[in-house]
Amino acid sequence: MWSVATAIEVTGHYFAPPVDHLRSLGSLTVRLAALVIIILGEGLNGITGTLRFAATSVGFNSRCVALVLCTGVVVYLTFYLYFEGTRPRISKNRRSLWICLHLPYMLSVILLMEGLKNILLYTILYNSIVYSITQFLGLLEMAATGTTYNEMVAALDETMPPFLTKIGFSWDDGWREVNRAAFAAANGTEADILTVITGEMYRLLMNMTVQIVKQFESEDQSPAAELAILQYLHNDTVVHIDAADGANSNLPEFVKVLAAILEPQVQGVRWISVLAGGTLIFLALINVTQSWPKDRYAWGSALSRFLNGTILLMLVFMNIGSGDFGSLHPNGAIWAWLDSFWALPTLAFSLLGQAIVDQILLVLAVRSAKRALKRTYEPSMLDSLRDSKDHAHDPSQPSGASLATTYPPAPATGEHGNSWSIWQPTHVPLTQQQSGYVHNTVVGHQDSYGFVAPPPPPSLPFQSTSFQATGGTGIPPGGVVTPSRPR
Numbered sequence: 001m002w003s004v005a006t007a008i009e010v011t012g013h014y015f016a017p018p019v020d021h022l023r024s025l026g027s028l029t030v031r032l033a034a035l036v037i038i039i040l041g042e043g044l045n046g047i048t049g050t051l052r053f054a055a056t057s058v059g060f061n062s063r064c065v066a067l068v069l070c071t072g073v074v075v076y077l078t079f080y081l082y083f084e085g086t087r088p089r090i091s092k093n094r095r096s097l098w099i100c101l102h103l104p105y106m107l108s109v110i111l112l113m114e115g116l117k118n119i120l121l122y123t124i125l126y127n128s129i130v131y132s133i134t135q136f137l138g139l140l141e142m143a144a145t146g147t148t149y150n151e152m153v154a155a156l157d158e159t160m161p162p163f164l165t166k167i168g169f170s171w172d173d174g175w176r177e178v179n180r181a182a183f184a185a186a187n188g189t190e191a192d193i194l195t196v197i198t199g200e201m202y203r204l205l206m207n208m209t210v211q212i213v214k215q216f217e218s219e220d221q222s223p224a225a226e227l228a229i230l231q232y233l234h235n236d237t238v239v240h241i242d243a244a245d246g247a248n249s250n251l252p253e254f255v256k257v258l259a260a261i262l263e264p265q266v267q268g269v270r271w272i273s274v275l276a277g278g279t280l281i282f283l284a285l286i287n288v289t290q291s292w293p294k295d296r297y298a299w300g301s302a303l304s305r306f307l308n309g310t311i312l313l314m315l316v317f318m319n320i321g322s323g324d325f326g327s328l329h330p331n332g333a334i335w336a337w338l339d340s341f342w343a344l345p346t347l348a349f350s351l352l353g354q355a356i357v358d359q360i361l362l363v364l365a366v367r368s369a370k371r372a373l374k375r376t377y378e379p380s381m382l383d384s385l386r387d388s389k390d391h392a393h394d395p396s397q398p399s400g401a402s403l404a405t406t407y408p409p410a411p412a413t414g415e416h417g418n419s420w421s422i423w424q425p426t427h428v429p430l431t432q433q434q435s436g437y438v439h440n441t442v443v444g445h446q447d448s449y450g451f452v453a454p455p456p457p458p459s460l461p462f463q464s465t466s467f468q469a470t471g472g473t474g475i476p477p478g479g480v481v482t483p484s485r486p487r
Contacts, residue, residue: 028095032102033083039106040079043113047071050117053216054124058166059131063341064124070348071120074276077351078109081283081305084358098289105282108275115272119343122265125216126339129209129258135163136205169211174204199236199243202254206232213261221261228260269343270334273315276347280309280354297365304357312350 054064143155160171178200185196210229213221221229231238232253242251284305293299318333337343 028099032099036082036106036109037079039109040075040113043110043116044075046113046117047075047120050121050124050216054120057124057128057215058212059128059135060124061127064127067120067123067341067344070344071116073348074116074344074351075113077348077355078112078279080355081280081351081358094289098286101282101286101289105279105286108278108282111268112272112275112279115268115275116344118265119269119272119338121216122262122269122338123341123344125213125262125265127341128212128216132167132208132212133205136208139163140201164208167208167211168215169208174207178204195240195243199239202239202242202251203233206254206257209258209261222264225257225260225263228257232257266335266338269338270319271316272343272347273312276350277309277312277315280305280312280351284309295365295368297361297368300361301358304361305354308350308354312347315346 051068054060054068057064139156139159142159143152156175157171160175164171164174178197181196181200182193185193188196206229238253241253284302287305288302291298293302315337318337321333337346
């Protein structure tokens, strides 16, 4: 139905495009940015729910803390890389393509957030199960060092209750089931009794595992997982396969049940590298479409994001030959990668490296722009007219004159008896007040562009008032003139 509605909408716009005055002139940048924030917020909300289970899980250690930090780095850098490359201006011809590229990008972000939640849940749950099994088997080996059966039971009663209390499991109830099965097989041989006790201990371990999984899940388990658990707990034939080899058994049936329990979390995790790579690839396309790179640094950022996403995308080839999670293929590269706890650090280091590359390119771009600006405005010693070219409105200078030339008053007395050789306007600064002629001196670069207007000429005998020559500029005689310099 959605595809039909979309096809009708596209067809309608193709045959009857909206008129220009009905088109919106606003930008979708703010709306798309808000939508990305909402998507990241919802994903972060789901991840924090997993953290609540992780903090109270059995075997929570520094490795789990590192996984949580890597998850936070991935979420933050996904947010940072999008908004660091977002610009409000965009060409109208590319606006439609830019908006369309947001659809696969946002879809990748949604699935990436869900995959991060599942992989964090899987890794911490797997860590708790491995820790519990290792601790349980270690306590059994310590108790087996006793010389008699009563010494072994006393050692188990001392060590098991504190450990199982953390899981929320009762040692008394579990040991009661073991004793009941042992009494039922009392008429058999010693080897049969030992096999029965070993099988019951494995069932006790299965109950512990189910209790650990319940601490992480609020929903019911899958029907396949429930059936596998019931088969292992109540079918003696199934548990006898694990107990046949005693302590040297690889627990094939136990591992199958464990795979059925963990399969819902791990199936989406195997494709998380595709989702992380897709976010970087579509983000690079969005940046290029939004604003065509103008220099090699912008191209370097876009190409590095595309290359980084392609490398993450190629990790999907680890699924080749790995089989399903329940088959436990011995050469499954994807399962070895997930079980090694390096899946989240791989994603975090990839995005962190991309952020570092972007910052380095940004610093280089700023330095290059500063050098170019400095070369543009730096005066050339080979061009004596460079300063006048750069500043067209500077006052003209006579040849050989100083850049700081002033117009001093004449030292002699006028022919009509007007003595004004020592006359100085009251508003001229003291640094410019001097008597006599001013000789030309060579100075450095011009720092001040002010000059003093020449004094008025002497009045003629037939003039009733002195003539004030301004040259049509309105500059009072003897005034200080500082022309504005263009910027």
